[in-house]
Amino acid sequence: MAPLPTLEDVASRAGVSTATVSxxxxxxxxxxxxxxxxxxxxxxxxGYTPHFGGRALASRTTNTAxxxxxxxxxxxxxxxxxAFQKELxxxxxxxxxxxxxxxPSHEFEQICTLVERGADGLLxxxxxxxKTSYDYLDKRGIPYxxxxxxxxxxxxxxxxxDNRLAAKRMAxxxxxxxxxxxxxxxGITEGNDRxxxxxxxxxxxxxxxxxxxxxxxxxxxxxSLDAAGRAFDKLITTSPPPTAVVCGNDVLAAGAVTRAxxxxxxxxxxxxxxxxxxxxxxxxxxxxxxxxHVPHRRMGVAAAxxxxxxxxxxxxxxxxxxxxxxxxxxxxxxxxR
Amino acid sequence: MAPLPTLEDVASRAGVSTATVSxxxxxxxxxxxxxxxxxxxxxxxxGYTPHFGGRALASRTTNTAxxxxxxxxxxxxxxxxxAFQKELxxxxxxxxxxxxxxxPSHEFEQICTLVERGADGLLxxxxxxxKTSYDYLDKRGIPYxxxxxxxxxxxxxxxxxDNRLAAKRMAxxxxxxxxxxxxxxxGITEGNDRxxxxxxxxxxxxxxxxxxxxxxxxxxxxxSLDAAGRAFDKLITTSPPPTAVVCGNDVLAAGAVTRAxxxxxxxxxxxxxxxxxxxxxxxxxxxxxxxxHVPHRRMGVAAAxxxxxxxxxxxxxxxxxxxxxxxxxxxxxxxxR
DNA sequence: GCGTTAACTGTAAGCGCTTACATTTAGGAA
DNA sequence: TTCCTAAATGTAAGCGCTTACAGTTAACGC
Numbered sequence: 001m002a003p004l005p006t007l008e009d010v011a012s013r014a015g016v017s018t019a020t021v022s023x024x025x026x027x028x029x030x031x032x033x034x035x036x037x038x039x040x041x042x043x044x045x046x047g048y049t050p051h052f053g054g055r056a057l058a059s060r061t062t063n064t065a066x067x068x069x070x071x072x073x074x075x076x077x078x079x080x081x082x083a084f085q086k087e088l089x090x091x092x093x094x095x096x097x098x099x100x101x102x103x104p105s106h107e108f109e110q111i112c113t114l115v116e117r118g119a120d121g122l123l124x125x126x127x128x129x130x131k132t133s134y135d136y137l138d139k140r141g142i143p144y145x146x147x148x149x150x151x152x153x154x155x156x157x158x159x160x161x162d163n164r165l166a167a168k169r170m171a172x173x174x175x176x177x178x179x180x181x182x183x184x185x186x187g188i189t190e191g192n193d194r195x196x197x198x199x200x201x202x203x204x205x206x207x208x209x210x211x212x213x214x215x216x217x218x219x220x221x222x223x224s225l226d227a228a229g230r231a232f233d234k235l236i237t238t239s240p241p242p243t244a245v246v247c248g249n250d251v252l253a254a255g256a257v258t259r260a261x262x263x264x265x266x267x268x269x270x271x272x273x274x275x276x277x278x279x280x281x282x283x284x285x286x287x288x289x290x291x292x293h294v295p296h297r298r299m300g301v302a303a304a305x306x307x308x309x310x311x312x313x314x315x316x317x318x319x320x321x322x323x324x325x326x327x328x329x330x331x332x333x334x335x336x337r
Numbered sequence: 338m339a340p341l342p343t344l345e346d347v348a349s350r351a352g353v354s355t356a357t358v359s360x361x362x363x364x365x366x367x368x369x370x371x372x373x374x375x376x377x378x379x380x381x382x383x384g385y386t387p388h389f390g391g392r393a394l395a396s397r398t399t400n401t402a403x404x405x406x407x408x409x410x411x412x413x414x415x416x417x418x419x420a421f422q423k424e425l426x427x428x429x430x431x432x433x434x435x436x437x438x439x440x441p442s443h444e445f446e447q448i449c450t451l452v453e454r455g456a457d458g459l460l461x462x463x464x465x466x467x468k469t470s471y472d473y474l475d476k477r478g479i480p481y482x483x484x485x486x487x488x489x490x491x492x493x494x495x496x497x498x499d500n501r502l503a504a505k506r507m508a509x510x511x512x513x514x515x516x517x518x519x520x521x522x523x524g525i526t527e528g529n530d531r532x533x534x535x536x537x538x539x540x541x542x543x544x545x546x547x548x549x550x551x552x553x554x555x556x557x558x559x560x561s562l563d564a565a566g567r568a569f570d571k572l573i574t575t576s577p578p579p580t581a582v583v584c585g586n587d588v589l590a591a592g593a594v595t596r597a598x599x600x601x602x603x604x605x606x607x608x609x610x611x612x613x614x615x616x617x618x619x620x621x622x623x624x625x626x627x628x629x630h631v632p633h634r635r636m637g638v639a640a641a642x643x644x645x646x647x648x649x650x651x652x653x654x655x656x657x658x659x660x661x662x663x664x665x666x667x668x669x670x671x672x673x674r
Numbered sequence: 675g676c677g678t679t680a681a682c683t684g685t686a687a688g689c690g691c692t693t694a695c696a697t698t699t700a701g702g703a704a
Numbered sequence: 705t706t707c708c709t710a711a712a713t714g715t716a717a718g719c720g721c722t723t724a725c726a727g728t729t730a731a732c733g734c
Contacts, residue, residue: 004477007690007692019715020712020713023692030712035712049449049453050691051393051453052393053391053392053399053455053689054394055691056388057390058719059693060719075410078415081409082410094450099419112386115386136384139384140341254621284595284621284622286623344720344721344722354683355685356723357683360682360683363722367682367683369682372682372683387721388719390691390720391720392721394688394689394691395688395723396689396723397689
């Protein structure tokens with residue numbers, strides 16, 4: 001294959017030095033119009049594309065941010081990422097995405113990969129990860145923002161919301177509908193502070209309402225419709241069966257609703273089910289899910305802004321906390337005894 | 338921030354040359370055990386990570402594949418990508434993902450970005466794009482595979498299925514249920530051969546059944562629930578209203594179903610609606626969607642294999658065609674007049 | 675012990691780009 | 705015109721890594 005044109009090829013074709021070509025590309029205002037035109041047409045004629053590696057090597061920067069999200073499968077991350085990416089793009093940065101499958105060790109590998117590839121900054125989801133991961137980043141002076149949470153031991157920049165409080169409010173809302181026998185289908189809490197906090201939040205509400213915590217059944221499963229369905233089966237066959245099940249997210253809730261209907265249960269008449277996240281799915285299934293709305297797009301944008309600022313300022317900055325909101329739809333009803 | 342350790346730092350700490358360190362990292366079998374151990378421990382102590390740019394520059398390869406998908410929003414691409422990525426990973430390659438938002442020009446930009454960043458190979462969705470894009474890749478000798486389609490003018494390697502035939506079969510299936518007044522909600526066909534082919538396929542079936550093609554109404558919309566809902570409104574208020582609407586994909590179908598129900602129509606009793614893709618959503622909504630199953634995971638794997646082969650062989654290879662299958666669920670019923 | 679060979683390891687030349695610094699050029703002011 | 709200054713451009717030194725090639729070492733047969 002014909003070797004790709006290099007800066008030097010462009011330079012000699014345009015009859016200028018490589019430095020000038022480089023300047024044309026990176027700070028066009030520094031070069032006079034008529035040379036710039038010469039250079040640009042040489043670029044076009046040759047179909048020149050700068051070599052990223054060379055650039056990274058020479059400039060010690062890549063204009064690249066990385067994001068490690070738990071999964072692409074959940075629309076909520078995909079949306080947030082889209083927003084994050086757009087915001088970055090407007091500052092001339094490009095985004096590299098990797099997924100961790102909710103595994104901290106896998107996440108660390110992905111972080112390494114992104115850093116190796118020159119990520120100038122990172123977006124991470126949740127605060128709960130081995131100290132090694134934080135140290136790795138700190139040692140290299142790579143700025144990162146931790147999203148989807150409102151606090152971290154690491155004095156990291158957090159852009160998120162209070163999972164615990166949001167879950168508590170939702171549970172209070174459920175309790176206010178008369179439910180006292182409440183169960184929960186949660187994601188795996190190990191290594192996932194968001195999931196763990198949501199469980200805590202529900203417990204908080206239970207405690208405030210003086211409901212016996214020992215009677216609170218929570219089952220942890222992977223975030224999949226099927227797993228949620230099986231979890232629902234398990235919960236509904238305990239005695240007495242819960243009158244409401246609060247779910248760690250909307251996918252879980254959708255799985256539970258589907259299974260409930262398959263068992264001939266009417267939602268919310270026979271059983272109430274609530275979700276968390278407010279993804280599109282929540283308003284497509286029947287009944288539409290009562291859930292917690294989390295402003296993922298706004299978080300994505302804010303995270304990008306923070307990262308950009310940190311890069312500029314070369315230090316950690318405070319993050320931003322968002323409020324969540326309960327979206328009242330159809331899947332929560334009064335207790336029916 | 339402390340400058341990152343370089344190959345040279347490792348070398349001097351281990352008391353060897355940089356060449357040896359490089360060899361330890363890239364072809365460990367070439368260096369004797371006891372030196373390797375020395376080097377590796379130096380690597381650990383320093384927390385050394387090779388600099389990607391330097392490597393790319395020196396070795397003229399990146400072990401990186403790129404993928405430009407229309408959107409991350411649709412689960413079907415996300416799944417295929419996941420499979421694609423896993424397969425690549427097992428060959429030591431990493432994946433860079435970009436999305437085009439269904440815009441050919443935006444796609445071209447993304448292709449450029451990926452190539453700039455050193456992508457050694459590309460995955461593209463669909464065959465319909467400006468020749469410029471193909472030329473750009475060909476000129477640089479970058480292998481690419483075109484997925485989700487079974488043919489392309491460009492003698493590219495296609496890994497996909499026959500969209501037209503699949504849509505035709507589905508339409509025949511609908512017709513076999515007695516429907517003759519059929520409408521369609523399609524994605525935007527401009528620059529999207531998959532969407533265009535699916536419309537063609539339906540027309541084919543209509544023609545075979547000697548149904549007047551002029552009475553066939555198709556409305557093109559963005560792939561969103563809302564847009565599909567509006568399209569449904571438009572179709573259902575024509576007279577006579579269709580008894581079945583076939584949709585370009587499951588998202589569109591879900592939007593149509595939701596709107597139909599909101600209008601008090603029973604699906605499929607009052608109106609039949611069918612989808613395409615068989616994403617998870619299809620079996621969560623009520624009624625469950627009758628749809629076309631496309632083997633996205635297997636396509637993802639096959640695409641990766643093709644790309645890997647092309648890289649090795651340094652030439653284009655024939656692709657692979659998959660079969661689709663109609664999944665009979667609940668949203669298609671007999672015509673009810 | 676010596677030469678021969680094979681197995682390791684070291685030397686050093688770039689890969690394509692940016693950028694500090696040196697040099698040239700142009701535009702005014704005197 | 706001449707000189708000064710500022711703007712434009714050129715020169716060249718790396719950035720961190722790989723790899724051809726050269727050099728060293730060790731093992732072995734004689």
